Structure formats: C-alpha cells, structure tokens
Amino acid sequence: MEAKKSKAIVFSGVNKIELREVTLKPVCSTDVLVETWWSSISTGTEKMALNGLIPSPPFIFPFIPGYETVGRIVKAGDHVNQGLIGKFAYVAGSFGYEDVNAAFGGASQFIVCPVESITVLDGISNPQCGIALPLGATALHIVDLGEVKNRKVLVLGQGAVGILAAELAKRFGASLVAVTEPHQRRLDISTADIKVNPETQDVSAALAGHEFDILIDSTGIMSAIETGLRFLKFHGKVIFGGYYQRMNIDYSQAFNKELSFIAARQWAKGDLRRVRELIAAGKINAEKIFTHQCTVDENLEAAYMRAFGDPDCLKMIIHWKHGDEAGENFPICKTGH
Numbered sequence: 001m002e003a004k005k006s007k008a009i010v011f012s013g014v015n016k017i018e019l020r021e022v023t024l025k026p027v028c029s030t031d032v033l034v035e036t037w038w039s040s041i042s043t044g045t046e047k048m049a050l051n052g053l054i055p056s057p058p059f060i061f062p063f064i065p066g067y068e069t070v071g072r073i074v075k076a077g078d079h080v081n082q083g084l085i086g087k088f089a090y091v092a093g094s095f096g097y098e099d100v101n102a103a104f105g106g107a108s109q110f111i112v113c114p115v116e117s118i119t120v121l122d123g124i125s126n127p128q129c130g131i132a133l134p135l136g137a138t139a140l141h142i143v144d145l146g147e148v149k150n151r152k153v154l155v156l157g158q159g160a161v162g163i164l165a166a167e168l169a170k171r172f173g174a175s176l177v178a179v180t181e182p183h184q185r186r187l188d189i190s191t192a193d194i195k196v197n198p199e200t201q202d203v204s205a206a207l208a209g210h211e212f213d214i215l216i217d218s219t220g221i222m223s224a225i226e227t228g229l230r231f232l233k234f235h236g237k238v239i240f241g242g243y244y245q246r247m248n249i250d251y252s253q254a255f256n257k258e259l260s261f262i263a264a265r266q267w268a269k270g271d272l273r274r275v276r277e278l279i280a281a282g283k284i285n286a287e288k289i290f291t292h293q294c295t296v297d298e299n300l301e302a303a304y305m306r307a308f309g310d311p312d313c314l315k316m317i318i319h320w321k322h323g324d325e326a327g328e329n330f331p332i333c334k335t336g337h
Contacts, residue, residue, distance in 0.1 A: 003098060009039075009107035009300060009318075010100060012062040014052040017301045022064065023098040024112050032084065032118060033075035034091050034111045036320045040068035040131050041307040043159070044243060049103055050304070053245075058103040066107030067093040070121070070130040071320075080115045088127035089118040090272065092134065109296075109320055119272045123280035131317060132164075132286035136275035137267035139164035142216055142241045144271075145262050149173035151213035156228050158186040160289040160314045161241060162218035166192045167284055169216075178207060180224070183311040189288050207231050216241055222248050229253040239264055293317040 004024045012018055027033050046065045048054050069091040073084050093104035096112030105111070121130045139161050146153065146169070153174045155166045158181035169177045170191065178194035180203060181187050187195045196206040211233040217225050218241040226249050229238070237260045253259070278284045291314045294303045307316040 004033075004110065006108050006110040007296070008064045008097075008100070008109065009066065009296070010062050010064055011050050011103075014061075015050060016061075017050070017304055019296065019300060022100050022108065024110060025096040025098055027075055027077055027112055029077040029079040030114055030116075031077045031096070031112055032073050032080060032089075032115050034069075034071040034089060034113065034118070035074045036069055036071040036091075036106075036109055036111060037088075038070045038128050038131055038320065039066050039107050039318045041304055041316045041318070042066075042068065043307055043313075045104075046304075047308045048243075050308075054103075058101060060101055063101035063103040064097065064105045064107055065103050067104035068131050068134055069093070069106035069108075069111065070127055071111065073118070074110075076115070084115070084120065088121045088124075088130065090121060090130040090133045090276075092117050092119075092272075107318075119276060121276065124276065126287075128290075128317070129279050129286040130276070131315070132279065132289060133272050133275050134267070135160050135289065135315075136164050136168075136278070136284065136286060137271035138241070138264070139168050140271050140275055141267040142218075142239050142264045143168045143172055144268070145264055146214045146216060146237060146239050148214060150175050152176045152210060153178070153214045153216060154207075154212040154228060154231055155179045155192065155216045155218065156221075156224050157181060157217065157219035158183075158190045158192075159218055162216070163190050163289060163314070164284065165216055165218060165241065166190055171278075171283060176210070178210065178212070180228070185312045186314065189314070203227065204230075212236065214239065218242055220244055226250050226253070229257075229259070232257060232259060234258065235260070237262065289314045290317050291315060293319060295319045295322060 008022045049059045093106040094111045094113040095102045121127045148169045153169045177192045179192040180196045182199045214237050215228045216239045220242045240263045279286050
C-alpha cells in the first residue's frame with residue numbers, strides 16, 4: 001500500500017517556515033487517523049524552536065511543530081473503538097511521520113497518532129474550542145498547585161495562560177484575584193477582580209492594602225517577578241507558570257518572607273478532560289483567547305510573526321478546511337483578523 005501523504009507546516013531552518021508534503025507512518029492497530037480542521041501557534045515553545053534555541057533531538061530542523069490541533073477522526077486501528085470515527089478530537093501532537101522530525105508534530109493536514117494522544121470533544125458545541133484545551137490544562141495545573149481556595153492570588157501577565165489562570169482561580173474559590181499586564185487589550189479581556197496596567201498605573205498604589213498568598217507568573221520577566229514578590233505575605237507561594245531558560249531574581253525577599261517556589265510543568269494527567277468538561281458546562285470562556293485567524297494557504301510566515309510579536313494576538317487560529325469543503329458549519333470565533 002502506498003504511504004499516505006499530507007500537507008504540513010515545517011520549520012526547515014532558523015526563522016524558515018514552509019508548507020510542504022510529508023509522508024505519514026501507517027495507521028497501526030492502536031492508532032487513529034485525524035483530519036485537521038484547526039491548529040494554532042504556541043508563542044512560547046514554538047517561538048524558541050523557530051529561533052533555534054531548543055537544540056534537543058525533536059527540534060532538529062526540519063521538523064513539524066504544533067501541539068494545539070483539533071480535527072475529525074477519519075480512521076481507527078483494529079484495536080480502537082470504531083465508534084470514534086467521525087468524532088472531533090483534540091490532538092496533543094504526533095511522531096507519525098516518515099521523512100521529517102516532529103517537535104510535537106500537530107501542524108499537519110492529517111495526523112497519525114496513538115488513540116491515547118487524543119481527547120474526544122464530546123459535549124462541546126463548537127469543537128474549535130478544543131484548541132484551548134492545552135492552555136486551559138496548563139492554567140488549571142498552575143491553579144491546582146497554588147491551592148487557591150479562600151486565598152488572595154496575584155497573576156503576573158495576561159497572555160492566554162495568564163487570562164485562563166485568573167479565570168480558573170476565581171472559579172476555584174480564590175477570595176481575590178488581581179492581575180498586572182502592560183497591554184491594555186489583554187487587561188480588557190481579563191475577568192480579574194483588580195486589573196493593573198503598570199505602564200499607566202502605580203502598581204503599589206493599585207495594590208495598596210493587599211497582601212497576597214499566591215503569586216502566579218506567566219511573564220517570564222525577572223524584573224516583573226521581583227516586583228511581584230513585594231506583594232506576597234510571609235510564607236507566600238510563587239508558581240512559575242512558564243518555561244524559563246534561567247532564573248535570576250533577588251533572593252532577599254524569598255529569604256525574609258520564607259517564600260515557597262513551585263515550577264509548573266505543563267499539565268497533570270486528567271487535566272485535559274477536566275478542561276473539556278468546564279468548557280462544555282460553560283464554566284470557562286475558552287473563545288475569548290482566540291483573537292486572530294488565518295488559513296493554512298495564506299502567508300504562514302506573516303501569521304507566525306504576528307502570533308510571536310503582536311501583543312494583541314493571544315491565539316492565532318489556523319484554518320485547514322475552507323467553506324463548502326468543511327461540509328459542516330460551526331460558529332466562527334469573533335477574532336480581530
């Protein structure tokens with residue numbers, strides 16, 4: 001049988017992006033074949049990878065990026081429940097390619113992956129919202145580590161993860177949620193109780209009278225973290241919500257307040273399903289982070305550069321199917337582009 005081909009987004013070198021044909025591995029007995037409808041761009045990991053800053057084997061050029069993909073299951077292996085065929089699912093990525101590396105590997109028209117790598121999107125009226133599962137699960141894991149119930153929480157940064165972390169902290173019983181963010185549009189989207197723009201407001205004055213139990217960082221900016229530590233109470237807790245190449249902060253505040261520091265690594269088992277249920281029940285608004293969109297046939301380099309460099313772009317959605325080709329209509333998220 002001739003190997004199946006697929007269009008895929010490939011990072012072919014430093015700052016080089018192209019749409020090319022790749023070869024899929026055969027569908028094994030425990031695999032599914034997914035046809036992609038939407039994928040998205042990670043502004044953290046993928047930006048570092050495209051710049052050549054992650055030299056580990058999966059990121060050796062050329063490679064297929066992507067771990068934010070939603071598609072429809074079109075084939076299931078012999079040992080997989082055939083009732084899954086036709087269902088929409090979130091795909092966490094794939095290594096199912098013959099002729100190219102896969103650094104997560106979700107940015108492909110067709111994806112071969114183990115059935116354990118998918119999260120079926122039952123109960124979600126608009127499956128496009130499944131794009132938010134990995135970011136929502138990351139935020140959920142951060143909030144879980146913070147043990148936020150009945151506590152005051154300060155979130156630094158209102159990118160997609162920060163916005164969802166603030167919303168989930170409120171959902172899980174934080175007594176107060178405050179956020180800082182220098183880009184006003186992001187603040188406008190946030191549901192925090194107190195929203196502070198350090199470019200236009202005095203942070204100390206805005207947070208006067210509050211001592212926070214938990215500081216969540218989603219900026220990666222050492223100076224912002226140092227400033228945030230000033231507002232933590234004795235025995236406060238700091239959750240690092242991103243990936244940091246190096247940590248460089250003044251130790252004196254940690255020493256004087258006996259602060260605890262916790263690194264959050266992606267998400268925990270079961271978090272993707274928990275986020276799916278929260279979205280399905282209308283308990284979190286996933287679509288608000290979908291600010292921009294394009295089609296896979298447009299200028300991909302421009303789309304990636306906008307996702308990486310435009311502070312108003314929280315999440316760029318890439319459409320892989322067009323108009324009547326999709327054969328089914330779902331609400332289009334209200335995005336800027």
